Amino acid sequence: MDMADCKSVIPELEGEENLIAAAKHIARALGSNKNLTDDTRRILADLGVQLSSISTYSEKKDENLSEIENCLNDVQEKIASWEADQSMIWDSGSDEVSEYLNAADEARKLTDRLESLSLKNEEYELLGRAHDVLQTAMAMLEEELVYMLVQNKQPFEPEHVSFRSSEEDTLDESSIISFGDDSVEDSILRDSTSRASEEFIIDLVHPHVIPELRCIANLMISSKYERECTQAYTSVRKEALDECIFILAMEKLSIEDVLRMEWVTLNSMIKGWIRAMKIFVRVYLASEKWLSEQIFGDHERINQVCFLEASKASILQLLNFADAMSIGPHKPEKLFRILDMYEVLADLVPDIDTLYLGEAGSSITMEWHEVLGRLGDCVRATFIEFENAIATNHSTNPILGGGIHPLTRYVMNYIRTLTDYGDTLNLLLKDHDDEVHLPFSPDVSPSKENDNKSGGLSNRISPTARHFLSVAAILECNLDAKSKLCKEAALQHIFLMNNIHYMAEKVKGSELRLIFGDEWIRKRNWKFQQHAMNYERASWSSILSLFKDEGLQNPGSNSISKILLKERFRSFYLAFEEIYRTQTGWVIPDLQLREDLRISTSLKVIQAYRTFVGRNATHISDKHIKYSADDMENFLLDLFEGSPKSLQNPCRR
Incomplete structure (x- = not known):
């Protein structure tokens, strides 16, 4: 018997309803027809088995579709009743929450089952209805996720965050001046920017809702609603991070805004930025990463993306301020603040590299390192400008x-x-x-x-x-x-x-x-x-030369001329009084240096004066000795006080 004979024992098939009849017909042919070859008999036997399997699958599929439709009707009714209620499910108690989660998960399973079946055209309507029910369930879960994140947000109080080192600022604005010849403070002290700060983890969302949030996230992700889940989460957390920046008093400024700002205002903002950056990264971002891990810990990639998308705008806002400072004018008074900013960013590099791991966070870590490099360039340029400013500082008036x-x-x-x-x-x-x-x-x-x-x-x-x-x-x-x-x-x-x-x-x-x-x-x-x-x-050299004996003798004799001697004393007193009037207005600020120079001067002048007076005491009367040696010594104590005086003034002392 050939294949034509084989076909003669198989009836025409017009749809699945004839599969069972065909299988039975083949079975009868195998038993009654003695003319079949072994090969033909084997072919017909295999075909009969396959037709029987198809008919069995068709019967089970019909049963499954009927079961799925009944289950879907139940789930749809439950979901619709919760949707109509419009109250938040998580406010209705744990039993209600558990029932709703089971219903939503059942909608997911029913949809998965329908997608695994080979559906005919008329059966796709059931699959579309299942998707609609699942979408409604997920939309409600999305609302619940947002509601729970917002309602259970913990207040952020940066004033309660303390680091090991003091944050007291000790650089007074009055000590930040230009290179002009005006007054200047005697000291410039830097801010404390210790690297000994601790990392703190705080609860940004109340801990008791974390398991529920994690459950919602897992269910939405397993239901292929990852995008809706992550968008809802990142939207809420982005607003929370923006609020944190506001609490830290860091307003959003463009580079142009920063460049136009007065230095006193900018200086104050930099101090605030330094403190804000440390708190934001080591406390808030660390806590934000921990929150994301608690909720999305079962999905590492999604966890990283959620943290990145939530925090990206805020961290770039803070970096934008530092970037603006790096491209501003390289004025020497800004160097300390630029160094403070550089050191803070450098200190936080390990934190940032840990927070933004992998390819997902590379955009933040790269921007961080680039801004750090630009601040370093600014430090070098500002220091060179400081050297140039000293060299080119010219005065027209003496100090x-x-x-x-x-x-x-x-x-x-x-x-x-x-x-x-x-x-x-x-x-x-x-x-x-x-x-x-x-x-x-x-x-x-x-x-x-x-x-x-x-x-x-x-x-x-x-x-x-x-x-x-x-x-x-x-x-x-x-x-x-x-x-x-x-x-x-x-x-x-x-x-x-x-x-x-x-x-x-x-x-x-x-x-x-x-x-x-x-x-x-x-x-x-x-x-x-x-x-x-x-x-x-x-x-004093020219004055002390008056105490020499040369030129005091009478012409033609070795005797001292009293007239010339009187003239010597008069010249000395005039010169001394002029020095006194002038040099009492001069100043030596250092007490020890002033005292040392007075003593050194006194030793030379008073000793020479005393010797000259003593040597010529017999040649001139006391009325021509205007000042005693002791008076002269006291007069020298008035020098270098910065207050001009005159010996003609009886109230000079």
Whole structure:
């Protein structure tokens, strides 16, 4: 029997209703027809088995569709009743919540079952109805998710967050000035930006609803409503993060807004930004990441995306402020604040790298590092501008009384404060040393005695030390030029003595000593002492020459001319009174330096005066001795007080 004979035993099939009849017909043919070959019999047997399986599947499918439709009707009725109620399910008690979650999960399962079946055209209507029921259930879950996140949000109170180090600000705005010759504060102190801050985790949402939120998230994600779930979650949490930024008093500013802002206002904002950044990253973002992990912990990718999308706008807003500061004018008074901002961002790099893991968070970590790099560039440019500003600071008027120039105070307090940032400056300046030509020689290097061990000057001095020594050398050159504005040579030396002494004392009494070294201090001590001796020579040499005996003899004899002697005393008193009138208006601010110079001057002048008076006592009457040696000694105590006096005034003291 061939295939044509095989076909003759199979009736025409017109639909699934004939499958059972066909299978029975084939069975009868196999039993009654003796003419079938073995191959034909085997083919018919296999075909009969397949037709029987198809008929069995068709019967079961019909039964499944009927069961699914009945279940779907029940679920749809339950979902519709909750939807019509319009009250929040999680406010109705745990039993109601459990019943609703079961119904929503049942809608998911029924939809999955229908999608797994091979449906005919007329059966797709049932699948569409199942999707509608599931969509309604998910929409209600989405509303519940938002409602629970909002209603159970915990208040954020940054004033209750404390770090190990004090956040007290100690830099007063009055000490931030320009390079002008106006007054300047004697000290500049930096803010405390300790790296010892702790990380805190706080509950941003009440802990008792976390399991319910996690359950909703898992159900929506397993029901293929991941996008709706994550959008609802990130929308709520983004608003919470925006509120946190508002609480931290960080308003949204464009780069143009920052660049137009007055420095006093901007300075205050930077201080707020520094504190806000530490709290936001180490407290709020860490807590936000923890919240996201609690809710989406079963779905790592979704967890990362939700945290990123919720926090992205806020963290970029804070970074935008730092970026604006990095591109602003490189004014020296801004350097401390820029360094503070740089150090805060650098300190928080490990936190950011941990919070924004993987490819999802790479956009934030890359932007963070780029802004950090731009702040570093700004630090370098501002420091170079600081050096240039010293070199180009010109004055047209001498400093009153030869005192300490505001530039000297500013520069020395400036670099003294910068020692707090030594590690950061070494890091930022180390690649730029070749651009700086330092105007100092090895004899002012730190720790000279260790030269042989350390391999010489260039290997020993840190980048920060090289720049600080350069600044000091530039300042000395500038002071030397400013001293020429003083008309009197003696006042030039008083001015340089005061300023070099001030520089030496600032270095000796601070961390600068470790940078400049004792050799630098010794050389400056020698310099200001030389200026003190030059002052004495310029002020008193011509006067003391009046005490010489030469030129006092009568013509043609060795006897002292009383007329010439009287003239000598008169000339001396006139010169002394002029010095007194002038130099009581000069100033030596340092008490010890003032006392030392008075003593040194007194030893020379009073001793010479006493000797001259004693040697000529027999040649001139007492009425021509205007001042005693003791009077003269007392007069010298009035010098360098910064208050001009006259010996003709009886109330001079």
